[in-house]
Amino acid sequence: MRVLVTGGAGFIGSNFIRYILEKHKDWEVINLDKLGYGSNLANLKDIENDPRYTFVKGDINDFELVSKLIKEVDAVINFAAESHVDRSISNPYAFIESNVLGVYTILEAIRKYNPEVRLVHVGTDEVYGDIIEGSFTEEDRLMPSSPYSASKAAGDMLVLGYARTYNLNASITRCTNNYGPYQFPEKLIPKTIIRASMGLKIPIYGTGQNVRDWLYVLDHCEAVELVLEKGEKREVYNISAGEEKTNLEVVKTILKLMGKDEDLIEFVEDRPGHDIRYSLDSTKIREQLGWKPKHNFKEGIKKTVEWYLSNEWWWKPLVDEKVLHPTPWKLRW
Incomplete structure (x- = not known):
């Protein structure tokens, strides 16, 4: 399989690329990253010479570049996002540009040039807002509390809308707070x-x-891999460690x-x-896809x-x- 990972020089994206290349010896990964704030090629220094790995410097808003790459792959995993709440309060536009317009660009490129490609859009628990008691399921309403979470919610809605209208093979994951190496x-x-x-x-x-709710990054990577391989189109999967x-x-x-x-x-x-509190019910991915955290x-x-x-x-x-x-x-x- 040939996979395009967007935002692969970031914390979770780089851990996912390393995880995939270690597990699947016959897979190839293209990493598209503009090397903006939070990205760091040192995250992948140990695999930069792996012949199965290709780095492309570029922005997910570059329609021509994104289209060219999407024509060449079997799957797209979209990690690319501005992701810090504090900075979204100070500068919301950068978050709209990446988390909304960037998602639109990816979806348009898929629609026009490779509508059969598999897309996993990586989201966040923050789109649900906070909850005092209980846990959010995938069916709960979205109530974002910051420009960051609002932009991520908008991106999710675009994915679901395109998946239904154009019958794209797309799924969404929403995870709790990640931690681990390279953050x-x-x-x-x-x-x-x-x-x-x-x-x-x-x-x-x-x-x-x-x-x-704290989730070790490699457990998140395994969950995304399962959604890529076994997830249903137009479905959302919560990922949480409890x-x-x-x-x-x-x-x-x-x-x-x-x-x-x-x-x-x-x-x-x-x-x-x-x-105040984030909490996700991840029963769906555990029961339907057989995932559970190892850490x-x-x-x-x-x-x-x-x-x-x-x-x-x-x-x-x-x-x-x-x-x-x-x-x-x-x-x-």
Whole structure:
């Protein structure tokens, strides 16, 4: 199989490419990435010379380029997205451009040049909004709380609309918070590990009681692979680990693993529209496709901490003054 992965130089996309090439020796992967904010070719340094892997620098809004690549492949996995809530509050247009117009470009290229191609569009639990009790199923309404989640919801709707109108072979996945190797340092878990290793304060929004379900990135990759191979067209699949933790719990767990004092924790002004709790019911993918996560949070977070502490070469070039000296939500750290 020949697969086009968009956004493959990002955190989840790069882990997916490595996972696929390790598991499927006869598969080929084309990685299309514009190398914007959050992308990093160092994520794939270990496979850059693999003859089955091809990197193409380009934007998913480039219709001519996207069309050319889609003609050559059997499947498209769309990871490409602007994905940080704080930055979407400061600059919403970049999120509309990538997460809505970019999805439209991919769909139009498929419709016109390869309508039989398999498409898996990778989404997020944030499109549902927050939920105080219970868990969202795939049938629940979407109620996004930020420009980021609104743009992702719009992209999902485009995929479903095109799939029905033009009979495209497309599915959507919606996952909970990922963590693991190669995650950009602005995110909670790598930020906590990196700042703690430097003896710097760990900023936590509000009281730190916001709850997220944490999914190890390789478990997410396996779920996306299953949807690619076995998922039904026009279906949505929630992906969750059932590992709900408050932000404060996550930070305290990391500090304990690192032997650091909790005095490093610093509570800062909460961001606007901060969702209280995300929770997904992933019964559908578990029962229909046979997926279940292989890592619990205790195991996954230990592996993640060890990876960051052993790979300073990767994250040190990404750490700048805005990382070392965070400001309120108006800036990215």
